[in-house]
Amino acid sequence: MSNTNANFEMTGILLGQEVRKRKTPQEKIAIIQQTMEPGMNVSHVARLHGIQPSLLFKWKKQYQEGSLTAVAAGEEVVPASELTAALKQVRELQRLLGKKTMEVEILKEAVEYGQSRKWIAHAPLLPKDGE
Template sequence: MVARQHGVYPNQLFHWRKLNQDGSLSAVSGGDEVVPASELSDALRQVRELQRLLGKKTMESEIPREAVEVMKCENGLRAHPHCRGRPVKGVCEVLGVARPNVAEKLARPAGWQDGRYARKTDDAGLIEAIRDAVAHLPSYGYRRVWGVLRREQARKSAPPVNVKRDYRVMRVYGLLLQRRVAPPRPQRRHEGKVTVAKTNQRWWSYGFELR
């Protein structure tokens, strides 16, 4: 109705209203270049995002990449010394490790020990039995030695020996058989054609079958 009263098209009125909301009219009155407030807010948002990325990259550059070799030990990869004062996510991304694994290790108490290595087992009796079996059967590997021990334990009505324990004890005390290295295969000297030493010679063979 206002546009009709002043002889202005409605779309032109809507355009002026949008310019007023974006702050363009104040720029026009001041003689400055017209820049909508929406574009200004987008530019400021991009500046803040770039500042955030710059800070993130600066923090990541402070984390030494050589720490991966230093942190490798018997109990695995420990990244908690480098997580002090830094986010765990950024440290894990730079070092290339799994965040759940690092978070689990950060939650461990100071006196934590790996049960796989801290457990003490009495293998004196098992070692003597393995040595006796190997002395009489030197060509037996850990599988056959385990079978001998299992039969002896069954004869004595005793619990059987675990095969993994048998392998571990034999590996620790150097009682395993050495692996046989396969000899290198000779290369093929011809491609489907048998060669002879002299001319006018032919390879032949015969077969004999009983039925």
């Protein structure tokens, strides 16, 4: 058994295996921005940072979709799909608010017009104080 462990350790040393390090969103964005510099391409930048070009392409796609963002400490992370749904709901609510605002303005104008023409009586349906 100890011979197997020794072989494994020796193999790790010979192959130069190292522990994978997860990149933070800030690091990923910095690496992606390097690919956008003149004279740099994805393969070269990937080699410089010891990552696979396919992984860098994946990060770049996430960055373009907006799902790869650097967040400050303590900020809540929200999936891109939830953000998209929330933005859609905000647009719908803004549309409804605009519609209701127009309706209120139209009704105000109608009341003013009716009062100026004496078409609307002064509280005809309300009971008098003594009744």
